[in-house]
Amino acid sequence: MIMKGFNFQFRHPDSVSDIGRVIDFLAKQPLGYPNYDAWVQKTEAELQAGYKQAIMALSDNCLVGDLAYQPHKQIPRVREIKNLRVHPELRRRDFAHFMIRQAEEHRKEDFDAIIIDSRTDNPSMIQFLTFCGYVPIAQTPLYDSTCPDVVMIKSFNERTEREIVYNAKKIILS
Numbered sequence: 001m002i003m004k005g006f007n008f009q010f011r012h013p014d015s016v017s018d019i020g021r022v023i024d025f026l027a028k029q030p031l032g033y034p035n036y037d038a039w040v041q042k043t044e045a046e047l048q049a050g051y052k053q054a055i056m057a058l059s060d061n062c063l064v065g066d067l068a069y070q071p072h073k074q075i076p077r078v079r080e081i082k083n084l085r086v087h088p089e090l091r092r093r094d095f096a097h098f099m100i101r102q103a104e105e106h107r108k109e110d111f112d113a114i115i116i117d118s119r120t121d122n123p124s125m126i127q128f129l130t131f132c133g134y135v136p137i138a139q140t141p142l143y144d145s146t147c148p149d150v151v152m153i154k155s156f157n158e159r160t161e162r163e164i165v166y167n168a169k170k171i172i173l174s
Contacts (some may be wrong), residue, residue: 010058022063023047025085027040033143033144035158044145053068061087062084064095065086065096066084067081067099068081068102070082074171075115077110077112081115096128102132108156112157112164113156114154115151116129116153116154117152118152119147126152129152129171134150135167136152137153137165139151
């Protein structure tokens, strides 16, 4: 991909075709996660059902980034970011930051915190999430016993923050 201009668009998928584009984008970037293909198939069904949401980053109508999120399955009022990718040629243009901000603002009244994880062997992502206001709460192997993950959280409600962090740690570390 070579940039020919400055024509960026960010939006939620609004058709089955858009969901297919997101799924194709995800499928091409496994990053070594075990059972990734099964996760991608599950994600397609959850996007179609409306349980999982996605943000598409487009450049000249070519999908160049995504962010997928959903309600956390075990922690009430917590949103979970499940995937965040930007094409290598378009990194450092604030696409990821913009998509995270959209996920934080979309239906903000429905949640009190957002949780996300990153592999410990991806220090630039951990640094980026720290820049975005996320705080590490646990380190444990979530997907692969050979590479631990850092679980990070950003709270939007001081009143419930301690309880959410406590519950998140309990679930993650059990």
